[in-house]
Amino acid sequence: MRPKEFDPDDVVDAAMQVFWQRGYTATSIQDLVEGTELGRSSIYNAFGSKHELYKHTLRRYQELKASQIAVLSGPGSVKERVRLLLMDVVEEELGKEKGLGCMTANAALELASHDSEIAAIVAQNFKELESALYEAFSRAQENGEIASDKNARALSRFILNTIQGLRVLSKGYIGHNRRQLLLDVVDVAIQAL
Template structure:
């Protein structure tokens, strides 16, 4: 029996994430993954016990990359309002290919619903982390009297987090960029002091 080939697990996981992101979990076959990664099925099975485990790790990678990007934006030395604008802009997509793919987490939430507890947990973790980033920015804005204090920072962060999820669905559904921008402008106007 031949020994499975060694491969770069991180690179392969990233490539598998791209396949799942483009096709979704159910429509992705192991052949799609082996073709994209150029890693044999047997070698993949040595590291990831099955397609679902590979998908869960791909979701975690997507979450980690997204949160790192948002944390970097939130740490910049600009006003809280500029930080919120940057986070909102980074959450939406800049080109047709990215719009077509949408957000891996939103896509997965729509594909799975609440049928898989581990997938749901990964999705919830992502949205909780985004909400914490938004809450910190909003609280800073409230302290500087740039954002209303009529609601708590947590309430406003929850609201804006849900607006962003909805904007991602609008985007993937083909709504014009101007309409999505109007939704975001309205959300910012509602948070004004």
């Protein structure tokens, strides 16, 4: 057990790992006790409920993903930057932590249809990525990299969908050609720009 003093951010990070691995429904308070090394009463006193702690973890997940999104405003062509973003997703899915997917997407699939608070957080997380993509595509249209007759908003939603689709395909496709399957999706998505 931890002493009474603890860093709430550390607890949220530890709980995020538990929820991310198990999902909301399958995570028990005992799982959170073990994952955070806090007692039940400390968890309830600090966060109120499992649900409140989960909301904190979804917000924290988005903060951690901000650096991934930041690549969109970096140097290079927009197509190169979008490819970097998509390849980061591919590497996450095929890496040592494979199978966890996107915590936001997991929350969308598990809870958003019947939990309005979670749905609002999920929508905000998706909107932040969509907005960053839209800004990148709008700038690319201004400098002539992307044709001005393409709908920048639709392209941003398409790439958002592609990112989530890569995660779902990676989870659902079992076989030795998983990498190539994901790379094919990345290539077609870049061609669509």
